[in-house]
Amino acid sequence: MARHLGPALAELPPTRRALLIALRKRGEARAEELADGLGITVGAVRQHLQGLAAADLVGHREERPGPGRPRHVYRLAPAAEALFPRAYGELTVELLDYIGDEDPGLIARAFERRRRARVERTLERVGGLSFDERVAEVTRVLDEDGYLADVEPLPADGPDRPAGWRIREHNCAILAVAQRYGHACGAEIAFLREVLPDAEVTRVSHILTGAHACAYEVRRRSAEQ
Numbered sequence: 001m002a003r004h005l006g007p008a009l010a011e012l013p014p015t016r017r018a019l020l021i022a023l024r025k026r027g028e029a030r031a032e033e034l035a036d037g038l039g040i041t042v043g044a045v046r047q048h049l050q051g052l053a054a055a056d057l058v059g060h061r062e063e064r065p066g067p068g069r070p071r072h073v074y075r076l077a078p079a080a081e082a083l084f085p086r087a088y089g090e091l092t093v094e095l096l097d098y099i100g101d102e103d104p105g106l107i108a109r110a111f112e113r114r115r116r117a118r119v120e121r122t123l124e125r126v127g128g129l130s131f132d133e134r135v136a137e138v139t140r141v142l143d144e145d146g147y148l149a150d151v152e153p154l155p156a157d158g159p160d161r162p163a164g165w166r167i168r169e170h171n172c173a174i175l176a177v178a179q180r181y182g183h184a185c186g187a188e189i190a191f192l193r194e195v196l197p198d199a200e201v202t203r204v205s206h207i208l209t210g211a212h213a214c215a216y217e218v219r220r221r222s223a224e225q
Contacts (some may be wrong), residue, residue, distance in 0.1 A: 008082075008083050009021075009083040009084060012083075015038070015040065015044070015048055016048050016051065016052055018038055019034060019038070019045065019048055019049065019052065019058075020052070020057065020058075020076065020080060020083065021148070022034055022037055022038065023058065023074060023075060023076050023080075024076060024080075024084060024148060024170050024171060024212075025148070025150070025168075025170045025213070026212075027075065027212035027213075028061075028073050028074060028075040029073065029074060030063075030071055030072065030073055030074070031045045031046050031049060031072065031074065034049075034074070049074055052080075053077075056077050056079045057076070057077055057079055057080040057083070058074055058075070058076060058077055058080065059074070059075055059076075059077045060072040060073060060074045060075065061073050061075070084146075084148065084171045085146035085148075085171065085173055092176065092177055093176050093177055093180050096110075096177065096180070096181065097180075107181065107183060108183055111181070111183040111184060111186075111187045112187070114187065115187040115190055115191050115194075118141075118191055119191060119194045119195055121141075122137075122138060122141050122191075122195045123195060125137055125141065126138065126195065131198065131199070131220050132165075134195075134196060135151060135165045135167070135196065135199075135218055136151060138167070138192065138195055138196060139151040139167050142167070142169060145173055146171065146173035147169040147170070147171055147172070147173050147214075148169065148170040148171035149167060149168065149169050149170070150167075150168055150170070151165050151166065151167050151168070152165065152166050152168070153165060153166075154166050154217060154219070163219070164199075164200075164217060164218050164219030164220060165217075165218045165219075166204070166215055166216070166217055166218070167192070167215065167216045167218060168213045168214070168215045168216075169207075169213060169214040169215075170212070170213045172207050172208075172214065175207070178207075178208060179208065185206070185208065188214075189201060189203055189216070192216055192218070196218060198220060198221050199218045199219060199220055199221060200217075200218070200219045200220075200221055201216055201217070201218050202216065202217045203215070203216050204216065204217050
């Protein structure tokens, strides 16, 4: 997966890179939680975190659950955000502003054209797969596009809410554009609904509203639906 990361992040030592990715996915975590997730000792995690903190890539806050010494809860420092891939940046926003000045409707049409192209490419990859296999393949497409995506199963929630999947995007590959143009986020959920036409897709968290990941619940529609 390192080939889908930003060049600076891909060049870091594997354990430090894994710690940064874990923090990007979790939002924040204690050293013990990171050690458990990576399968290494707490001491090794703390040593690497110290190095990352010295490089201004990791920060922490103190947590006091009760009497005794406070625990450190780690998170990415602002400088670490630049390590993760951004498919578009400030130049793109500037160019879109110019285009919007000339023809406001062209921006919406451009996002729609991008969505259609992504849908066509993805449908070619998921053809002939089962529902669960298609969800996994769509997640791989999102990860390859720089969204640091993963997927986890959802339990059934009664007969009207069958089991399904939660796709999470831990990195917004088009953050600068999404912050400026709502078309971007609308096109993203439209893309998921079109490549998974037999699914009910619901966004349950959103980076732009303060969450540390965009998440989508994906449940297969019943025959009646």
